[in-house]
Amino acid sequence: MKSYLSILCFIICLSSFSQKKEFDIKKKYSVKEVLKDIDYTEKYLIKFHPDPFRYISKDSLHAFVLNQKAKIDTPLTEMQIRFYIKRIVAKIGCGHTDAAASKKYAKAIKKTNRPILPLNVFVTDSNRVIVLNNLSSDTTIKPGDEILNIDKRSINSILKTIYSITTSDGYNQTYKKQSARYNSFKYYYSFCYGFKFDYTVKIKHQNNRIYDYKLRGISSLKDTLILSKKDSLVPLRKIKTCSYSVIKNSSPIALIDINAFKGKYWRSFFRKTFKDINHQNIEHLVIDLRDNGGGQINLGLNLLSYLINKKIVLPFDKKINTTAFNPKYKMGFGMRVVPIMFALQPPERFKNGRLRHYFMAFPKKRKQFKGQIYVLTNGRSFSMSGVTSTYLKHKSNAIIIGEEIGANVAGSNAAISGKIILPNSKVIVHIPLYHLYHDVDVKNKGRGLMPDYPTNYTKKNVLNGEDVDMKKVFELVK
Secondary structure (H helix, E strand, O other), X not given: OHHHHHXXXXXXXXXXXXXXXXXXXXXXXXXXXXXXXXXXXXXXXXXXXXXXXXXXXXXXXXHHHHHHHHOOOOOEEHHHHHHHHHHHHHOOOOOOOEEEOOHHHHXXXXXXXXXXXXXXXXXXXXXOEEEEEEOOOOOOOOOOOEEEEEOOEEHHHHHHHHHHOOOOOOOOOHXXXXXXXXXXXXXXXXXXXXXXXXXXXXXXXXXXXXXXXXXXXXXHHHOOOXXXXXXXXXXXXXXXXXXXXXXXXXXXXXXXXXXXXXXXXHHHHXXXXXXXXXXXXXXXXXXXXOOOOOEOHHXXXXXXXXXXXXXXXXXXXXXXXXXXXXXXXXXXXXXXXXXXXXXXXOOOOEEOOEEEEEEEEOOOOOOOOOOEEEEEEOOOXXXXXXXXXXXXXXXXXXXXXXXXXXXXXXXXXXXXXXEEEOOOOOOEEEEEEEEEEOOOOOOOOOOEOOOOEEOOOXXXXXXXXXXXXXXXHHHHHO
């Protein structure tokens, strides 16, 4: 009997030792470790990024890094370290470059209950923050009320801080604004200032009366978002990322809503869709790219081949270096092979120490759409949405409606991305390998494609779920 008990105790001891210790998201790193991670970020951001000094000089970036390092005089958690890393990364003006949580942190946070601000909001063009959903127990706060400050921090100060850690192409601000809306705002706030059990909020009600509220934080595991319902159309065809509808109007309008350039059955979806549009002799087509963050280049070019009646060329290049094979630049084996495949295809030219390649697509003559195209955009129209909307504007005379897109009108850094992992915190910094150039005659002023018809969403529009962009389409089609 004693021998059995001894064996049982031995097994229990083994199992207890074999259990993995839970990752502590509140673990703090010494000042020396934090500064080492920041230096590592600066060094390899400059070394690996394809275009780090287009919007900021090397000296200015280094001066900013020194400024951030001077603020660090106490140990920091991983989340606090990431705040400084994101501010540094955002300075180079590349929406495809960003800092993410370490793998262990990201895994642990999925099951961690964090107290968050119980308000979903939207941000107006004038940077006013309006309540969209009140998730607190205080029913006196209504949708449409305006938040003036949180924990005695002004909204302007809060948004400035949030925007400072949000990466975007060039000097674009619409991407930053749209990123901070709805349920994202409260997470940005707590990321910048910490998660708290209680939040003090000054609110201006719609009757212009101003009150201070102490709101109990709600569980991040039970967060919710409620958007006003828009008039919905029954799609004639739908896949996971795209839907096709026809709006019965005095002049019928085809609507293709694309949430992302990815997913199964993409090519068959568009082949059948454009066959149907041509069969019905529809002369007006809306391409909805709002909140479309991009995706696969080949799928975007496939769409453009139905809309542009000539060869489509998308140039891209990178520095002549061995970045793709550097062990500090983390990539999957398949991604490391891709640059070799590109290099085996002779580029048209070498320019400024860079190797130029091309993505190409050819028009689908038989199913080519020949009517008027309208493209709906907002600040979250990014990456491949930038290529698509810019090419449609300059190569098919499409009408752009909505908001300046988040992607740079002249091109961006994309195609393939790798990452660096900081030595102490293990924070991940994603860095693209190539720079894409839009094959259009535009100058790079650090801004996105501007709409032909800018739209402005008022508080009433948002709360009622009104689609101001589509209303403009209806006006133009009449």
